[in-house]
Amino acid sequence: MPVTPLRLISKSQNGVGAFVLQCKRMEFNYCDWAGSSKGMNSFLKHHLPKFAKANPQIEITVSPRPHKHPIIRSEYINGREKVICVRNLEHNQILQKAELLRNSSGLKLRRVTKPVSSMNESVRGIFSPFHGTGYAI
């Protein structure tokens, strides 16, 4: 047959149909001895249950990491992970960091210079000098 097909696969557009939260796992590490973990311990007692309930898509793990600063480690769907050390922060500041990680996509931080990034071609088209009025051969 004159027409043969090319094998391509469709590209995902997260949010166009269903939205899948990119943060899939968060691990909270605390320490019972270190003073830097005071805020974290308070966060785990007072804020974490509500945070976990509000974000059922995230698998949350809490584990002690003795004699180390407290950290929040989050894993994303693109396979990358982000770690924030929350030493000496207050519990509300730690909540802010947790929300920051939750809202992140896992991509490396990059500077955005263009106002629009899209998979679709431009609606108005790219300029062509050959398609103007009265272009005579």
Place this chain on the structure above:
Amino acid sequence: MKRIRNLTSVNSLLRPAAVPAINASPSLLLRSSASTVASAAEIPETPSPELQPQLLSTLPPSRNPLASAKLPALHARLNLHPNYPIQTLARALVDPSADKDLRFTNQNLTTLGNTLTGYYAAEYLMVTYPRLPTEVLYAAVSAYVGNKALASLGREWGIESAFEPTADVDAGLLQFSRLAPGVDPKAALHRDPNAGSTLEHAMANLVRSVFAGVYLHEGLSATKQFFRQHVLSRKLDVDKLFDFTQPTRELSRLCAREGFEPPVARLLAETGRHSRHPVFVVGVYSGSELIGEGHGGSLDEARIRAAVNALKGWYLYSPPEKDLPSKTEESRDAKFKPAYIDPGEVIV
């Protein structure tokens, strides 16, 4: 058109896995509270032994979905209805290569999910692009619901796989046993899918099983919505699937068949003819009507592009009113306008 069987008759696919806490028969409960002497006489009628699942005394963690944190997270990430139990999701994650027993694997769910996804993708493409050539239609369906596409979808759902399908694995991980290195995957899967599987194959089957679960637990309209949101929302440029070999010949056969005037290529614009970077814009006319336009660095290239664009303009026709045939599945008296049916491909 065969109607998809309603929910009640498909329950046989979801015969429950042997979980004593959930599937406890009345006889077990009685035995625990009553005395051992009297219990034998009190056992109510149980179904015949072949139909009752064999109850295991201890459950491996991978068969205990309630102990996994990943499963409720996946359930919430996909926004599944509370009617969809965690247990079905856990079963969808077990490939036949991980377990011999059909009751614990996703084999039946995969079959159902494959039918559903294949049907919905095909009907959408056939109604949206009625003139698409058959091979291109197959490629487009494969681009939406083929193994590679569904495997990619599964990864985007955040599903991880276990290295080995052992008993202590988390129930939220995809469990399958891998093929030995150096084995040709296609041949091995064709020979015996239960011996081992590739990650792509297992992931695609998992996604199909999830679809099947949505159909079984949430119903037909929920399945369609799930399909639209997760599969049809993906971007596929159908025009990029074409690969023409003799477009000018095909176009002239098409015009002859349809009774159009024979196509003539005319130069619309040009610049730099004898320079290093010429640009030619050629239009293909049928009579006085422009049917396709193409540009190129040479006259031939521009003419061929124009023919290709003319053919794409024909094949990618999309009718303004699109009624999917499955519309009639939901309500018998839905107004259904039959899809446009094309005479067929151009015989060159």
